[in-house]
Amino acid sequence: MMRASILVLALAVTASAQLQINFYDGKSEQALTAVTDLGTTSMGDSSEYRFHARNNTIASIALLPPIKIAGQSFTISDQPVPLPYIVAPGSFAEFRVRFSPADPGSYSASLTVNGASWLLRASAVAAPTVSVVNAGPALILTAGAPIDFGRVQKKQSVSKTIRLSNGSTAPLTIQSVGLSAGTVFHSANPPQGPLALAPGEARDFQISFDPLAAGQYNGILSIDNRSFPLTGIGYDPPMPAPSLTLTGPQTSGSQPTLSIRFASIPETSGNGIVTLDFRSSLTGVGDDPAVMFLPSASRSLSFTVVEGAAVASIGGLTEVPVQLGTTAGTVTLTLQLAGTTAQTSIEVPAAAITIDKASANRRVNDLDIVITAFDNTRTAGQFNFTFFDSAGKVVAPGAIHVNSTSDFNRYFAISRVGGVFLTRLTFPVTGDASQIAGVEVELLNKAGKSQTGRLNMQ
Amino acid sequence: MRWITALFFCLAAAAQVAEPQATVVMSSDGTVRELLGTPGGFLPGATLAGGAKSAAVCDTHVVMKLDRTIRFDDAEFDAPEGPAFIGFGTSCTHAVIYFSAAAQFALLTAVSSRPLSLDPALVAGEVVAVGGEMRLLVQRADGLHDLRFRSIDGALESDRALGFSADAALILSDGTLVYATGTRLSVQDTAGTERSLEIPNVVVRLSVAGERLIQVTTEASSLVLRIRTDRLDLHYVPEPAQ
Numbered sequence: 001m002m003r004a005s006i007l008v009l010a011l012a013v014t015a016s017a018q019l020q021i022n023f024y025d026g027k028s029e030q031a032l033t034a035v036t037d038l039g040t041t042s043m044g045d046s047s048e049y050r051f052h053a054r055n056n057t058i059a060s061i062a063l064l065p066p067i068k069i070a071g072q073s074f075t076i077s078d079q080p081v082p083l084p085y086i087v088a089p090g091s092f093a094e095f096r097v098r099f100s101p102a103d104p105g106s107y108s109a110s111l112t113v114n115g116a117s118w119l120l121r122a123s124a125v126a127a128p129t130v131s132v133v134n135a136g137p138a139l140i141l142t143a144g145a146p147i148d149f150g151r152v153q154k155k156q157s158v159s160k161t162i163r164l165s166n167g168s169t170a171p172l173t174i175q176s177v178g179l180s181a182g183t184v185f186h187s188a189n190p191p192q193g194p195l196a197l198a199p200g201e202a203r204d205f206q207i208s209f210d211p212l213a214a215g216q217y218n219g220i221l222s223i224d225n226r227s228f229p230l231t232g233i234g235y236d237p238p239m240p241a242p243s244l245t246l247t248g249p250q251t252s253g254s255q256p257t258l259s260i261r262f263a264s265i266p267e268t269s270g271n272g273i274v275t276l277d278f279r280s281s282l283t284g285v286g287d288d289p290a291v292m293f294l295p296s297a298s299r300s301l302s303f304t305v306v307e308g309a310a311v312a313s314i315g316g317l318t319e320v321p322v323q324l325g326t327t328a329g330t331v332t333l334t335l336q337l338a339g340t341t342a343q344t345s346i347e348v349p350a351a352a353i354t355i356d357k358a359s360a361n362r363r364v365n366d367l368d369i370v371i372t373a374f375d376n377t378r379t380a381g382q383f384n385f386t387f388f389d390s391a392g393k394v395v396a397p398g399a400i401h402v403n404s405t406s407d408f409n410r411y412f413a414i415s416r417v418g419g420v421f422l423t424r425l426t427f428p429v430t431g432d433a434s435q436i437a438g439v440e441v442e443l444l445n446k447a448g449k450s451q452t453g454r455l456n457m458q
Numbered sequence: 459m460r461w462i463t464a465l466f467f468c469l470a471a472a473a474q475v476a477e478p479q480a481t482v483v484m485s486s487d488g489t490v491r492e493l494l495g496t497p498g499g500f501l502p503g504a505t506l507a508g509g510a511k512s513a514a515v516c517d518t519h520v521v522m523k524l525d526r527t528i529r530f531d532d533a534e535f536d537a538p539e540g541p542a543f544i545g546f547g548t549s550c551t552h553a554v555i556y557f558s559a560a561a562q563f564a565l566l567t568a569v570s571s572r573p574l575s576l577d578p579a580l581v582a583g584e585v586v587a588v589g590g591e592m593r594l595l596v597q598r599a600d601g602l603h604d605l606r607f608r609s610i611d612g613a614l615e616s617d618r619a620l621g622f623s624a625d626a627a628l629i630l631s632d633g634t635l636v637y638a639t640g641t642r643l644s645v646q647d648t649a650g651t652e653r654s655l656e657i658p659n660v661v662v663r664l665s666v667a668g669e670r671l672i673q674v675t676t677e678a679s680s681l682v683l684r685i686r687t688d689r690l691d692l693h694y695v696p697e698p699a700q
Binding site for chain 1: 473474475476477478494495496497498499500501502678679680693694695696697698699
């Protein structure tokens with residue numbers, strides 16, 4: 001026990017002689033001399049200085065408590081914990097000294113490390129107290145302290161009031177106040193230097209943060225030789241609610257136009273997609289390939305939201321046609337934009353057969369009637385034909401009923417074009433076919449009747 | 459490559475049923491393809507050619523102007539470069555062609571292509587439409603003129619100022635005029651009765667797509683105009699990317 005105590009004491013004595021105390025400016029070290037000048041600090045600010053206790057020997061050395069600083073406005077602000085702290089050969093231990101002058105003038109302090117002492121000198125210059133005085137108590141800033149404007153929506157503005165005050169008993173002159181140029185930080189009423197402040201006097205001014213786009217922003221507020229970083233984040237406003245607007249008839253065979261509109265003018269840009277889905281209301285009938293966006297012949301469209309435009313751009317257009325096909329059912333449009341989904345459905349009702357064109361032709365003793373039409377119920381096949389002579393009288397036996405439902409059923413089972421069909425009906429004529437001058441055709445499906453009107457024989 | 463209507467038929471005593479082909483259209487990129495279905499219920503069909511400069515349809519016949527040739531159904535003939543104005547005759551078995559880049563006329567059938575001699579001095583303007591019966595619409599400083607030539611010797615039979623200008627025009631086989639000025643599309647029948655409608659975009663080309671069926675190509679899309687007795691119907695055409 002006695003031997004161990006003697007050994008520790010011997011090590012300590014050795015350490016005090018061999019640790020080298022260096023001033024470290026963040027880049028390089030410089031050995032302390034008898035008197036070391038630390039520079040100038042503005043009144044009301046704090047400056048922190050870094051020191052390295054370096055071991056340049058080949059044996060470990062202890063940094064012993066206490067590290068002492070004796071002098072007004074100087075404190076030890078950081079040191080290794082716990083002390084004693086063993087510094088390995090070639091290594092160092094860092095401690096820091098803070099200088100916080102309350103008044104202008106020259107200051108000195110005695111730094112003592114492992115029993116050896118050095119004299120430190122610093123000076124303080126008169127400077128205003130800088131504080132942010134928005135809501136709540138004033139926040140006093142020291143040089144280098146950031147002024148954070150937080151998150152601000154793009155194209156909106158947030159301002160903070162900066163107060164420059166003279167808390168000393170002597171007049172104070174501020175030579176310059178400046179904001180870094182080319183940033184989104186602005187001041188409508190910046191103080192112009194030189195600015196004289198009497199003891200106790202204060203001067204307020206505003207700095208605003210006006211982000212024009214989303215992103216992180218930085219600036220600098222300079223007051224004489226002191227700098228205060230300005231920070232803020234701009235963010236995009238939320239996208240207004242989109243809606244799918246259809247204009248025009250919404251029946252089979254129609255092509256209403258689709259536009260994408262917003263509840264309010266978008267203040268941001270973005271990209272989205274709108275998709276189309278079709279569900280037939282007919283038993284045993286699935287899709288209708290003629291249901292599509294035009295002209296792309298697709299079921300998916302990309303669109304662009306342009307900031308300031310109330311209507312989205314779909315491939316450069318403000319509206320695109322939606323072809324509703326020729327099958328009764330439901331067309332559903334779904335929009336996805338920035339996590340938002342909007343949907344609208346179009347109920348395409350069952351309807352009587354729509355006739356596109358019809359013609360009647362005479363071939364020796366045959367009469368051909370050709371009809372192009374669509375049946376969105378796919379129940380076509382029943383016809384009534386009434387033939388007329390050149391005097392406009394009905395030719396006996398009057399209306400002729402034809403039931404070709406089975407033919408149409410077979411056709412619709414394999415057709416690739418929805419409810420569209422072309423049908424040719426041939427009537428052999430016994431006698432003089434030229435006596436037949438015209439025909440009227442009635443087409444029936446489960447939704448109703450359609451008529452061609454009078455077709456003249458060609 | 460004659461354009462045949464029927465794709466298939468169901469055997470039936472009373473009715474034959476088939477998928478209808480609406481017409482043949484040319485996309486803005488020069489793709490010529492069949493169009494299935496009916497107006498308002500179109501489906502893109504088979505591609506017939508790419509890189510076409512002009513195309514027109516009459517009944518089941520298709521004329522396509524390609525880069526250095528012109529086709530009448532399956533027959534192909536040498537032709538000057540560039541687009542052509544195509545005017546079918548009433549029977550659809552021949553067409554008068556005007557090769558605008560070369561300022562040459564030709565009479566085209568399924569078996570021959572024969573130059574037509576027309577005195578350019580008689581034309582005296584920019585040809586904007588050709589009719590199948592030796593009829594031209596010519597744009598001059600005072601507007602469109604309707605010129606009719608004698609088919610035998612190319613002599614000018616009549617020159618009538620129409621009193622309006624057009625960005626694109628057509629003469630249908632029955633004599634009906636179809637013309638576009640900006641976004642306004644007009645149809646004037648032989649009695650002079652005119653009907654008009656607005657098109658969503660500026661019209662850049664008109665072409666015959668069938669009986670009383672007109673393909674209307676605008677700056678943004680392609681449409682077909684169905685000329686009905688009581689109304690004009692306009693429908694968009696699907697143009698899938700190649």
